[in-house]
Amino acid sequence: MNSTLPLTRVRLRLPWRGLLISVLFLVLFPLLIMPIGAIFVFATRDGLSRFIAALSGEAAQFALRLSLFVAMITSFLNSVLGTLTAYVFANYRFPAKRPLGILINLPVAIPTVVVGTSLLLLWGPIGLVGRYLDPLGFRPMFAIAGILLAHVFVTFPYMLGAVKPVLDELEVTYEEAAYTMGAGRLKTFWYVILPSLRGALFTGTLLTFAHSLGEFGATVMVSGNLRLRTQTAPLYIFSQFEAGNIEAANAVAAVLAIFSFVIFFVLLHVTERAQPEEG
Amino acid sequence: MSISLKNISKLYGEQAVVDDVSLEIFPGELFVLLGASGSGKTTVLRMIAGLVSPDRGEILLQERVVNDLTPQERNVGFVFQNYSLFRHMTVAENIGFGLQIRRVDRKAREEKIHHLLELIGLPGFGHRYPSQLSGGQQQRVAVARALAYEPQVLLLDEPFGALDLKTRMQLRQSLKQIHRELGVTTVMVTHDQSDAFELGDRIGIMERGKLLATGEPSDIYKRPKSEYVAQFLGAANFFTGVMQDRHVQIGSAFLPLPEGAAAPEKGERVQVLIRPEQFEIAAGRESLRGTFLGEGEIRDCLFVGGSHRMTVHVPGVVRSMAGGFGDPDPTNLSVLMGMGQGPYPVGQGEKVVVGATSFHILPYQGLHTLVGIDGSEHGEHALQFAVYLSKKTQGRLTILGVAERFLEETKAREGLAQASQAAQKELQEVATAFRRGHPAEEILNETEQNLYDLVILGTRGRHAPSRFLGSTAARVSVNAPVPTLLTPTPFQDFKKILVCISSERVRKSDIRFVGRIARNTGASVVLFHVSPEGGEKEGFFYLQQVRQILESLGLRVETKIGEGEIVGTILKEAYEGSYDLLVLGTRIGNLREAFLTNSVTSQVLSQVDRPVLILHIRPPM
CATH class of the missing domain: 3.40.50.620 (HUPs)
Structure with missing residues (x-):
């Protein structure tokens, strides 16, 4: 390295600095900030009473409740599945561990519509497995079970991504210490490992919850978008917008946006608080 | 409770990390396993705890074979090197964990925790979290946690590894006291000899999976059975001696064997170990209490608090290998004089007489x-x-x-x-x-x-591109602490050795090493100096010095002076004189200089088809 160069970056002269910051704002404003603002502007344009009325419609209520329900169940299922996967990966060697490790992160990369299609092709009435279940009266597609399948699939990597690094970081001797003190595998997991994962599980749950709440692509394929039966909040927004009921769509969109904000800020708070503790 | 290991081995792949170790640890004893990293000591400890199972041999706790028992069933306390305190639990919860698992009721548990916190000197720390404690405090908690359920055996893996010296010393005291108070059979693993000396009732020394020696610290220190053990336990001066009835001859000095010691046969070679503190320095021969070794001069004297660490040069007395305080020059002795021994000279350059108050004999190697x-x-x-x-x-x-x-x-x-x-x-x-x-x-x-x-x-010798030679052989010969012999040809006896001398100096010990090889193989030695046209006095002078060293070893030495371009002249001499071994010098540690540029060594190496012994040139001061 050339030691005669100063290590700090040369500060740009003022006109440049002002120009670049202005460009940044000009780009970010219409790209990120204005669209979010638009939802609230439209939702409340005709007064709060209209907003509340749009929200209290039967279909809107159902869609919001269904979305919350699905998000909760998905978070729960994935926290169990994700922890199990991370534990197995951290503790055991088994054949095909590496390819499987890559595969389980794949859902992030697959377009959600493709996920929906593939689930239909597997579980649908004429799908690979579905055609044998159909005569038995078991039809997971176009039902809440189908939505859950899709959501668990799509959000799986988020939980895993939160839990696995923490579990991998735990020293082996952590478990061994518990063993020498007389704790068996189960007790060790319950008293020693699981409590160490609390923070990660919380983060993973929030991420899963947020993604599940907004999931559209896969849901629209597997649910059939049946009003008052399988219509989640994002599907409701889309349907209402298409039908020209912009107000109804906006009201639910605003509620979803608020949920997301809350989750986002809780996450922000949690990660910011966790950092100094680590150091 | 007694622990006994019977011929236990642990293999990883085919490599034995623990190799046929047998050991008896007595009830209530504090046993220290001492060894460098990778010696297998931690694996032994983990096998006692049941965290690793041996591939061969038996482990007995209280005369019962426990090979098939899980760690949970063995009832041992284990303190890990990184403590592994549970971060989400308070100190009290950590200590109480083993009791909680054993379903001890809350009241008894709290009493025990309270008692242990006092024992480790941290009363009132129960509600804190491990992250709020210092390293030394965490270590104490780890010990308390391992003792809470009154295990029959306490196992400690490098318990003071990550702590500063002062904390280490405090914790050693505290551990000693706890052990005295509870009397639990304790095995501790460490790489630090002061841990071993201060704490161990007995110690065991491990190297490469083998248990080399066990015994009381002072006994192993004073009467080690091998040079590795001797070196591991502290600074050591080794000499090659020859038995003369009840005396050992080192150079011109005769050391009398102590009464009752078994005397090897007359004429047999032995290794003599003299610890730095077994030497004695005085101004005159009459004030020596031990046996006179020789006259010398203080080269270096360092005050190390209560004693002086000295390097003393004694011409007639030559160490057989590097060691002592790390001085590679074998005519420098490592001496430690305590101030309680009365007045002694300390000035650099002062003439002194050196004696030995005691020594230890090992078989010659x-x-x-x-x-x-x-x-x-x-x-x-x-x-x-x-x-x-x-x-x-x-x-x-x-x-x-x-x-x-x-x-x-x-x-x-x-x-x-x-x-x-x-x-x-x-x-x-x-x-x-x-x-x-x-x-x-x-x-x-x-x-x-x-x-x-x-x-x-x-090596592939002259058929190799020089870049190839530059890989393994070059790096080793430049960086290895000892001479390197590179052999590009099929085997042939050494009958004639050509030692190439430039004006740059190699270590005298290396010259002696060449002499040793010549003497043992019966080869004749030719010292060869090439002076560039015009001549150079200094090189010639050095040639005479080397010749003297070799002749003092009883060798017949011929000297030759060549003139002209160095590499070509050396190669010409090597072929014409049909030598079986070439000896060259190279700069220590400087790969670039030695090989990548066209140094003499690298050029000769890439063109010669004879074995070449590479010695180290001392870096210019």
Whole structure:
């Protein structure tokens, strides 16, 4: 390295600095900030009473409740599945561990519509497995079970991504210490490992919850978008917008946006608080 | 409770990390297992705890075989090197964990925790979290946690590893006190000899998976059974002595054997160990209390608090190997004088007499040679040279195999086993070592971690592009702490040795080493100096010095002066004189200078088809 160069970056002269910051704002404003603002502007344009009325419609209520329900169940299922996967990966060697490790992160990369299609092709009435279940009266597609399948699939990597690094970081001797003190595998997991994962599980749950709440692509394929039966909040927004009921769509969109904000800020708070503790 | 290990071994792949260890630990004893990292000591500890199961042998706790018991069933306390305190639990919860698992009721649990917190000197710390404690405090909590459920055995893995000196000393005291109070059988693993000396009722020394010695600290220190053990436990001066009835002769000095000591036969060679504090320095011979060794001069004197650490140069008394306070010059003795011993000279350059108050005799050991093999014919040749030299010097041979990639490991190990079998037909002491990694790096690690006198490597010689030679052989010969013999040709006896002398100096110990080889193989020595046209006085003067050293070893030495371009002249002499071994010097540690530029050494090496012994040139002061 050339030691005669100063290590700090040369500060740009003022006109440049002002120009670049202005460009940044000009780009970010219409790209990120204005669209979010638009939802609230439209939702409340005709007064709060209209907003509340749009929200209290039967279909809107159902869609919001269904979305919350699905998000909760998905978070729960994935926290169990994700922890199990991370534990197995951290503790055991088994054949095909590496390819499987890559595969389980794949859902992030697959377009959600493709996920929906593939689930239909597997579980649908004429799908690979579905055609044998159909005569038995078991039809997971176009039902809440189908939505859950899709959501668990799509959000799986988020939980895993939160839990696995923490579990991998735990020293082996952590478990061994518990063993020498007389704790068996189960007790060790319950008293020693699981409590160490609390923070990660919380983060993973929030991420899963947020993604599940907004999931559209896969849901629209597997649910059939049946009003008052399988219509989640994002599907409701889309349907209402298409039908020209912009107000109804906006009201639910605003509620979803608020949920997301809350989750986002809780996450922000949690990660910011966790950092100094680590150091 | 007693612990006994009966011939336990643990293999990882084919490598024995613990190799046939048998050990008896008595009830209530504090036993310290001492060894360098990778010696297998931690694995032994983990086997006692049941965290690792032995591949062979039996582990007995209180005369009961526990091989098949899980860690949970063995009822041992284990303190991990990193403490492994549960971060989400408070100190009290951590300590109480073992009791909680054993379903001890809350009240009894709290009493026990309270008692333990007092014992470790942290009363009132129960509600804190581990992250709020210092390293030393965490360590104490880890000890308390391991003791809470009153285990029959307490096992500690490098318990003071990550702590500063002062904390270490405090914790040693505290551990000693706890042990005295509770009397629980304790095994501790450490690499630190002061831990071992201060704490151990008895200590065991491990190296490469083998338990080399066990006994009381002072006994092992004063009367070690091998040079490795002696060196591991502190600074040591070794000398080669010859038995003369009830005396050992070192150079011109005669040390009387203590009363009752078994005397080896007259004329037999022995190794003499004198610890720095067993030396004695005085202004005159009449004030010596021990046996007079020789007259010398203080080269260096360091006040180390209550005592002086000195380097004393005594011309007639030569150490047989590096050691002491790390001074490579064998005519410098490492001396430690305590201030309680009355007045003694301390000034640098002062003339003194040196005596020995006591000493210890070990069996003589010849050259310790390391040969690297790689499965090629060049490795084969190197091995033949190694066997030849070991045989001639009554020495020991270690054969090293290195596999760079995992897939090569099996093949390398097979080659190693074959080589070892072949060598064992001719030699008594053959050891093998296997390492995985970059060949040059692993050979260097091996030479640093163990005591060798010589490294032998096969090379492709003059048919190799110089870049190839630049890889393993070059790096090893430049960086190894000992001379390196590079063998590009099939084996041939050493009958004639050509020692090339430039004006740059090599270590005297290296010159003596060449002399030792010449003497043991019966080869004749020609000292060769090439002066560039015009001549250079200094080189010639140095030639005479080297000649004197070699002649003092009883060798007949011929000197030759060549003139002209250095490399060409050396090569010409090598061919015309039909020498069997060339000796060259190279700069220590400077690979670029030694090989990448066209130094004399690299040019000669890339063109010659004779074995070349490379000595180190001392870096200019």
